[in-house]
Amino acid sequence: MILCENQAFYTGWTKNISLRFRQHKIGNGSRYTKKNKPVKVVYWKTCKDKSTAMKKEIEIKKLTRKQKERLIFGRRNSMNLPVDFDQFEYLSIAPGRVNILGEHIDYNGGSVLPVAIDRYVYLGANKSNEQIIRITALDLNQTISFRIDEIEKKIDVRGNPLPDWSLYPAGVFWAASKQNLRISGFEGIFTSTIPMGTGLSSSAAVEVAFAALMREFCSWEIDNLELAKICQMAENQFIGVNCGLMDQFASANGVQNSLLFFNTTTLDWFPVELPDNVTIVITNSKIPRSLSNSAYNERRDSCEKALNDLRKNYPNRSNLCQISISEFEEVEKELEETLQKRAKHVIHECARVNQAINFLNDNLLFEFGELMKASHNSLRDLYEVSTPELDLLVSIANKINGCYGSRLTGAGFGGCIVSLVQSETVNKFVEELESTYFKKTGKEIETYVCKASDGVIVEWHELSTSIVD
Numbered sequence: 001m002i003l004c005e006n007q008a009f010y011t012g013w014t015k016n017i018s019l020r021f022r023q024h025k026i027g028n029g030s031r032y033t034k035k036n037k038p039v040k041v042v043y044w045k046t047c048k049d050k051s052t053a054m055k056k057e058i059e060i061k062k063l064t065r066k067q068k069e070r071l072i073f074g075r076r077n078s079m080n081l082p083v084d085f086d087q088f089e090y091l092s093i094a095p096g097r098v099n100i101l102g103e104h105i106d107y108n109g110g111s112v113l114p115v116a117i118d119r120y121v122y123l124g125a126n127k128s129n130e131q132i133i134r135i136t137a138l139d140l141n142q143t144i145s146f147r148i149d150e151i152e153k154k155i156d157v158r159g160n161p162l163p164d165w166s167l168y169p170a171g172v173f174w175a176a177s178k179q180n181l182r183i184s185g186f187e188g189i190f191t192s193t194i195p196m197g198t199g200l201s202s203s204a205a206v207e208v209a210f211a212a213l214m215r216e217f218c219s220w221e222i223d224n225l226e227l228a229k230i231c232q233m234a235e236n237q238f239i240g241v242n243c244g245l246m247d248q249f250a251s252a253n254g255v256q257n258s259l260l261f262f263n264t265t266t267l268d269w270f271p272v273e274l275p276d277n278v279t280i281v282i283t284n285s286k287i288p289r290s291l292s293n294s295a296y297n298e299r300r301d302s303c304e305k306a307l308n309d310l311r312k313n314y315p316n317r318s319n320l321c322q323i324s325i326s327e328f329e330e331v332e333k334e335l336e337e338t339l340q341k342r343a344k345h346v347i348h349e350c351a352r353v354n355q356a357i358n359f360l361n362d363n364l365l366f367e368f369g370e371l372m373k374a375s376h377n378s379l380r381d382l383y384e385v386s387t388p389e390l391d392l393l394v395s396i397a398n399k400i401n402g403c404y405g406s407r408l409t410g411a412g413f414g415g416c417i418v419s420l421v422q423s424e425t426v427n428k429f430v431e432e433l434e435s436t437y438f439k440k441t442g443k444e445i446e447t448y449v450c451k452a453s454d455g456v457i458v459e460w461h462e463l464s465t466s467i468v469d
């Protein structure tokens with residue numbers, strides 16, 4: 001839905017929102033928007049295919065203005081905000097993510113199956129005309145201010161080094177300005193309901209929330225995929241973690257009730273609806289992911305070395321996922337032992353995701369669950385990123401009635417496991433997992449029953465109050 005200068009909402013369907021919006025803006029979109037200039041995209045919904053999108057378009061067109069406004073501005077009211085953001089004109093809301101299958105292959109050209117979850121970063125902000133960005137991290141009770149022209153130096157207005165948490169927003173603005181995108185001053189506060197440092201992409205959600213906010217402020221003409229790439233660039237080059245694109249992609253592009261099948265080579269993706277009777281349960285081992293950044297970068301280096309060696313036999317492959325299992329088996333012995341294990345995980349994990357999508361389409365959930373179990377074993381034995389606590393949690397979860405499959409999720413080295421569970425058995429599942437784990441270890445865990453959520457949105461306040469019916 002596009003808001004036009006005459007305050008009307010224009011509705012249409014498209015495969016590419018930003019491109020289509022640009023066409024409308026220059027008068028090549030429709031007769032209506034040629035006459036009534038479009039101002040901004042105010043609402044969108046990702047659908048699984050063209051015909052569903054066209055049906056949705058007709059549905060929306062039939063709504064009254066009040067009902068349309070409710071669609072556009074309803075999120076703020078329905079989301080149970082942890083803080084009162086009313087003093088802010090803009091509110092950016094970005095979800096965390098959990099990865100269901102396809103671990104450590106997003107930097108090896110594989111396809112992954114993450115889900116944006118209903119745990120969010122909430123960022124309220126007002127634009128300013130100064131060249132200064134002032135951000136309060138409510139959960140840490142800290143405020144910092146830095147000058148736009150000094151971001152690269154990583155210092156605040158007084159010349160002190162920026163604290164770690166602020167490097168995420170600062171990094172996003174740094175990356176955007178390297179892409180020649182304009183940055184504006186603003187004052188904002190944010191808080192998060194995504195457990196931090198547990199492998200649920202709390203930092204990617206922070207990046208995406210700030211990036212989407214700045215896109216609004218400065219009218220960047222980029223879509224959510226480009227937005228995610230800016231966030232990844234921040235993480236790779238400003239923070240120093242050589243991550244793939246999966247986390248930022250999922251936070252930006254999430255689709256309600258759906259897994260996201262994301263091909264990290266072509267960057268094509270589509271949502272896959274989660275069957276009704278499946279619930280996503282995340283269990284936090286509460287083991288901090290210490291040294292995870294250096295170990296993560298080290299795993300990535302190993303993949304590059306393995307690829308380099310394998311290219312002696314397969315010279316024109318540009319990533320590990322382009323090598324099939326049988327091709328790998330022919331030459332794997334030539335690799336050094338650790339590299340062989342790492343590459344074997346990657347190549348088999350790629351194959352698992354491709355198989356998983358067929359199982360999902362055929363509603364073969366136990367078969368899908370078997371792939372999750374195999375993925376965990378491979379992460380434990382070949383990629384060596386699990387911990388005894390995660391292994392124990394997974395083995396308990398997999399034995400509970402109603403659990404399709406469980407595995408560690410995210411980079412590993414601590415953090416969380418994810419389980420797909422028959423919806424009607426969720427309460428029993430959680431109880432049994434918590435009590436068995438406690439009996440065996442004397443330790444408490446935390447469980448989050450999650451829904452697949454939409455990706456980032458930015459709402460603005462002023463409009464909702466100034467619109468006349």
Ligand code: GLA
Pocket residue numbers: 099102103104105106107243244245246247410411
């Ligand atoms: C982290 C990274 C992702 C991905 C996962 C492992 O979450 O940010 O890019 O590599 O680890 O699958």
